[in-house]
Amino acid sequence: MVKANWSSNQPTNLNYLSPVNFDLSINKIPKTRYFCTAVTIPNIIMSEASHSTTLAIESALPGDKITFDPLNVKFIVDEDMTNYLEIYNWMMALGPGIDTDDFVGLVEATKTGKNRFSNAKFENMYSDANLIVNTSSNNANVEFLFEDCFPTSLGQIDFTTDTQGVEYAICDLTLKYTLFKIKTST
Numbered sequence: 001m002v003k004a005n006w007s008s009n010q011p012t013n014l015n016y017l018s019p020v021n022f023d024l025s026i027n028k029i030p031k032t033r034y035f036c037t038a039v040t041i042p043n044i045i046m047s048e049a050s051h052s053t054t055l056a057i058e059s060a061l062p063g064d065k066i067t068f069d070p071l072n073v074k075f076i077v078d079e080d081m082t083n084y085l086e087i088y089n090w091m092m093a094l095g096p097g098i099d100t101d102d103f104v105g106l107v108e109a110t111k112t113g114k115n116r117f118s119n120a121k122f123e124n125m126y127s128d129a130n131l132i133v134n135t136s137s138n139n140a141n142v143e144f145l146f147e148d149c150f151p152t153s154l155g156q157i158d159f160t161t162d163t164q165g166v167e168y169a170i171c172d173l174t175l176k177y178t179l180f181k182i183k184t185s186t
Contacts, residue, residue: 028127
């Protein structure tokens with residue numbers, strides 16, 4: 001007979017996770033770091049496969065595909081709009097938004113002809129992002145590393161005069177990425 005070891009089943013840390021102790025840095029858009037007000041750790045969705053049997057019972061098995069929801073970020077837009085503009089410029093260069101010269105500059109390519117490039121550094125299209133979740137003592141505890149991020153949506157900015165007091169402009173940013181990894185500091 002197995003004896004229960006009640007003390008080994010108890011948690012070692014009784015502190016709750018605080019949703020305000022975090023730091024998000026995205027390499028390609030450093031001006032956004034200080035003004036970040038919210039970030040959502042994305043959903044992870046595992047596909048499932050159906051397993052039929054000779055009976056009327058159908059069971060589920062783990063599938064072969066993992067899907068990550070986008071990384072959603074909220075930030076306060078600074079007065080000079082530099083954090084908004086660094087994201088805007090990145091998106092326009094990826095597009096290309098205005099002309100191909102933006103994209104050529106982004107990937108540091110040499111333009112060899114009409115819509116032809118050489119020596120392009122396509123890794124410049126992406127940026128890694130780090131989300132550090134801190135303990136209740138404000139020490140780094142868990143790090144989320146999002147690899148190969150790129151923006152897919154830059155939210156609207158509302159200007160209005162019919163509010164009580166000053167409500168600073170907040171903007172949403174949506175990033176897609178290849179994969180995220182988790183590292184613990186403890």
